[in-house]
Amino acid sequence: MSEISRMVEKAKTASAAMALLPTSVKNRALKAMADGLDRGGKDILAANGRDLAAARAKGIAGALLDRLMLNEKRIGEMPRGLREVARLPDPVGQVISRRTRPNGLRILKVRVPIGVIAIVYEARPNVTADCAGLCIKSGNSVILRGGSEAIHSNRAIFRRIEAAGRKAGLAEGALQLVWDTDRRSVDELLGTPGGVDLVIPRGGEGLIRQVVAKAKVPVIKQYKGICHTYVDASADLKKAEEICFNAKVQRPGVCNAMETLLVHRAAAPKFLPAMARRYAQAGVRLRGDAPTRRILRGMPVQPATERDWATEYLDLILSVKVVGSVGEAMEHIRRWGSSHSDAIVTRSKPNAARFLKGVDSACVYVNASTRFTDGGQFGLGAEIGVSTDKLHARGPMGLEELTTYKYEVTGTGQVRR
Amino acid sequence: MSEISRMVEKAKTASAAMALLPTSVKNRALKAMADGLDRGGKDILAANGRDLAAARAKGIAGALLDRLMLNEKRIGEMPRGLREVARLPDPVGQVISRRTRPNGLRILKVRVPIGVIAIVYEARPNVTADCAGLCIKSGNSVILRGGSEAIHSNRAIFRRIEAAGRKAGLAEGALQLVWDTDRRSVDELLGTPGGVDLVIPRGGEGLIRQVVAKAKVPVIKQYKGICHTYVDASADLKKAEEICFNAKVQRPGVCNAMETLLVHRAAAPKFLPAMARRYAQAGVRLRGDAPTRRILRGMPVQPATERDWATEYLDLILSVKVVGSVGEAMEHIRRWGSSHSDAIVTRSKPNAARFLKGVDSACVYVNASTRFTDGGQFGLGAEIGVSTDKLHARGPMGLEELTTYKYEVTGTGQVRR
Numbered sequence: 001m002s003e004i005s006r007m008v009e010k011a012k013t014a015s016a017a018m019a020l021l022p023t024s025v026k027n028r029a030l031k032a033m034a035d036g037l038d039r040g041g042k043d044i045l046a047a048n049g050r051d052l053a054a055a056r057a058k059g060i061a062g063a064l065l066d067r068l069m070l071n072e073k074r075i076g077e078m079p080r081g082l083r084e085v086a087r088l089p090d091p092v093g094q095v096i097s098r099r100t101r102p103n104g105l106r107i108l109k110v111r112v113p114i115g116v117i118a119i120v121y122e123a124r125p126n127v128t129a130d131c132a133g134l135c136i137k138s139g140n141s142v143i144l145r146g147g148s149e150a151i152h153s154n155r156a157i158f159r160r161i162e163a164a165g166r167k168a169g170l171a172e173g174a175l176q177l178v179w180d181t182d183r184r185s186v187d188e189l190l191g192t193p194g195g196v197d198l199v200i201p202r203g204g205e206g207l208i209r210q211v212v213a214k215a216k217v218p219v220i221k222q223y224k225g226i227c228h229t230y231v232d233a234s235a236d237l238k239k240a241e242e243i244c245f246n247a248k249v250q251r252p253g254v255c256n257a258m259e260t261l262l263v264h265r266a267a268a269p270k271f272l273p274a275m276a277r278r279y280a281q282a283g284v285r286l287r288g289d290a291p292t293r294r295i296l297r298g299m300p301v302q303p304a305t306e307r308d309w310a311t312e313y314l315d316l317i318l319s320v321k322v323v324g325s326v327g328e329a330m331e332h333i334r335r336w337g338s339s340h341s342d343a344i345v346t347r348s349k350p351n352a353a354r355f356l357k358g359v360d361s362a363c364v365y366v367n368a369s370t371r372f373t374d375g376g377q378f379g380l381g382a383e384i385g386v387s388t389d390k391l392h393a394r395g396p397m398g399l400e401e402l403t404t405y406k407y408e409v410t411g412t413g414q415v416r417r
Numbered sequence: 418m419s420e421i422s423r424m425v426e427k428a429k430t431a432s433a434a435m436a437l438l439p440t441s442v443k444n445r446a447l448k449a450m451a452d453g454l455d456r457g458g459k460d461i462l463a464a465n466g467r468d469l470a471a472a473r474a475k476g477i478a479g480a481l482l483d484r485l486m487l488n489e490k491r492i493g494e495m496p497r498g499l500r501e502v503a504r505l506p507d508p509v510g511q512v513i514s515r516r517t518r519p520n521g522l523r524i525l526k527v528r529v530p531i532g533v534i535a536i537v538y539e540a541r542p543n544v545t546a547d548c549a550g551l552c553i554k555s556g557n558s559v560i561l562r563g564g565s566e567a568i569h570s571n572r573a574i575f576r577r578i579e580a581a582g583r584k585a586g587l588a589e590g591a592l593q594l595v596w597d598t599d600r601r602s603v604d605e606l607l608g609t610p611g612g613v614d615l616v617i618p619r620g621g622e623g624l625i626r627q628v629v630a631k632a633k634v635p636v637i638k639q640y641k642g643i644c645h646t647y648v649d650a651s652a653d654l655k656k657a658e659e660i661c662f663n664a665k666v667q668r669p670g671v672c673n674a675m676e677t678l679l680v681h682r683a684a685a686p687k688f689l690p691a692m693a694r695r696y697a698q699a700g701v702r703l704r705g706d707a708p709t710r711r712i713l714r715g716m717p718v719q720p721a722t723e724r725d726w727a728t729e730y731l732d733l734i735l736s737v738k739v740v741g742s743v744g745e746a747m748e749h750i751r752r753w754g755s756s757h758s759d760a761i762v763t764r765s766k767p768n769a770a771r772f773l774k775g776v777d778s779a780c781v782y783v784n785a786s787t788r789f790t791d792g793g794q795f796g797l798g799a800e801i802g803v804s805t806d807k808l809h810a811r812g813p814m815g816l817e818e819l820t821t822y823k824y825e826v827t828g829t830g831q832v833r834r
């Protein structure tokens with residue numbers, strides 16, 4: 001039996017106990033894990049130093065190095081997150097629906113943990129603590145498999161939370177880290193039907209495509225966020241400007257930032273010049289279709305190609321297109337979007353309704369920034385990720401989305417006629 | 418572009434229209450489809466005759482031939498089913514939850530269709546009408562791919578329902594049948610990531626394993642039903658007898674029939690002889706572990722092997738095991754069960770609660786027959802199948818389980834700080 005099969009078996013055995021663990025014990029474990037991290041800050045920083053040195057030696061710099069880096073502030077966020085999760089309501093045991101049948105059978109649809117969840121992630125070592133906390137609160141066993149670039153940090157974080165969690169009552173095997181950094185471990189984790197119940201990959205599109213290609217077990221994922229904002233003919237242009245500025249500029253490197261701005265041709269001549277000036281001040285570079293460039297002549301707007309409509313810049317770059325109707329905007333989103341988050345800015349109720357119903361994305365907005373697609377902002381308390389899949393979980397995934405359900409049926413001797 | 422890609426493209430285009438179709442139009446279409454079948458009975462019988470002749474020529478007989486066979490009664494059930502589905506509530510547009518955030522954002526979680534659903538099935542031609550009805554009522558486009566053995570029947574049924582449905586307002590492409598019987602069509606349907614949104618295979622374990630092995634798109638499935646009934650020490654033995662008889666005998670060839678009987682050793686000496694006599698009268702053959710055979714000595718009980726614990730007989734055969742505790746029964750179910758439907762018969766509330774919470778199956782019963790695992794019996798109105806998966810849908814799948822959700826977020830200009 002390989003190391004991975006042994007881990008999965010242990011996690012399965014633990015998950016039976018985890019499913020029955022009282023909320024109080026799970027919360028106590030989460031707080032103990034937080035305390036463990038508080039005490040282990042120095043060790044974790046030292047381990048992270050080793051990962052950073054190795055990364056620098058490999059020539060890694062910039063955003064990638066930043067994602068890998070821990071400091072006291074970032075380390076402090078991990079225990080704070082765990083304590084927040086401890087305060088959230090426990091989804092396990094919630095009754096989703098109840099019905100009594102004419103023959104007297106009582107049927108309860110009850111939330112239960114999924115079982116064994118594997119998290120395959122890269123770079124950010126904080127995922128180790130964040131995902132462990134969410135999986136445990138939702139009664140699941142979790143197998144963590146971080147990238148080799150963060151292995152020392154991940155191990156140091158894991159050591160602290162695992163020991164503290166187990167002491168506080170978690171089943172052995174409920175929280176495991178794949179210790180080695182051999183690629184074959186991932187392949188085995190993903191490629192064993194009947195193994196883990198769910199894999200959630202966390203990282204760039206490359207990692208996610210690799211996971212999906214290899215997975216013989218269920219995966220919930222987010223490929224990318226090509227989010228649109230459509231400024232309708234009837235839009236309040238002041239609001240449109242605030243929304244479009246926020247959606248692009250407030251944090252451009254994340255999945256719910258806007259990548260393409262669609263503007264109705266009746267609004268474009270007035271809206272685009274003011275908006276473009278504001279973007280220019282914030283360092284946003286524009287790529288426009290021909291009508292956009294005509295309206296913005298004299299400003300540095302590169303021509304947009306089809307490739308731009310399909311690109312998640314994750315940067316201060318924005319593609320802009322002028323459209324003739326809400327229908328044309330919706331058609332563009334259908335063709336080029338990623339079913340993540342898309343917004344309309346309008347004062348027309350029929351257009352708002354048409355957009356809400358007709359755009360097939362996880363989150364559809366009227367008169368608000370796409371940046372709100374987030375478990376915290378939605379009031380879910382915390383999130384393990386955003387799903388662009390349609391099955392099981394869509395959009396921000398919180399604790400509820402880490403559960404499934406079972407039917408508990410109670411009778412008094414009923415048989416089927 | 419291949420024929421299958423063209424079909425998927427058409428289905429996608431249609432699904433945008435289907436998602437917005439008013440309930441009244443969908444219901445009118447379902448009734449028109451039912452009328453079409455009523456008028457087409459003779460054609461369908463003739464087409465079925467061709468399938469039956471071809472099957473007989475191949476030497477097919479018995480249960481397989483029976484599954485393929487239509488008669489007036491069976492043909493009459495299809496339009497009745499469609500009219501029933503027309504009467505069920507429309508899940509599309511239902512608000513699952515609503516919340517208003519402190520910043521005034523209104524967030525609605527709304528049920529929407531999944532999109533394009535492919536049904537891959539074998540034998541029973543009635544699946545053509547039944548699945549079409551459920552997919553359409555839930556606002557999805559559907560691509561049907563039946564087995565070659567039923568192709569003439571499937572085409573005849575499809576012709577009637579497709580023409581009638583389209584005339585009554587369904588989008589073109591919302592309802593499609595893969596016309597040829599080339600295996601490569603199935604491979605392409607299953608193997609195109611980003612193609613259909615969901616595949617539901619309907620048929621034997623062999624078909625389902627084939628589909629899963631090839632699928633690069635989401636699948637919801639039921640491998641098999643190895644259902645257990647555990648008769649506890651404290652069981653009302655009269656009730657236990659009725660439940661165990663019903664679970665095995667009422668319809669042995671289906672997934673929710675009992676395959677293994679577990680009996681507490683305190684109940685076994687009194688319960689098993691009476692039960693075995695009753696089973697013998699109904700033609701049930703028993704396979705027992707050593708204690709069972711000791712208690713039933715003099716009766717024809719074959720020795721049960723590990724293989725029996727893992728077998729879905731779908732027949733009048735039952736494996737029997739004596740256990741020492743509810744915990745041992747649960748452990749047996751964990752090891753050998755299929756997470757489908759399992760029951761305890763007991764008068765002990767703690768044991769009932771322990772079993773309900775601890776057995777990780779889609780449907781867990783106290784004092785009732787596992788035969789109730791069924792969309793109709795659960796009050797879902799109709800079912801497209803039973804899922805032994807844990808993600809998205811578990812247990813009987815009705816109209817709701819053919820939907821996903823989206824978040825509709827309405828603001829007044831909110832931006833993220």
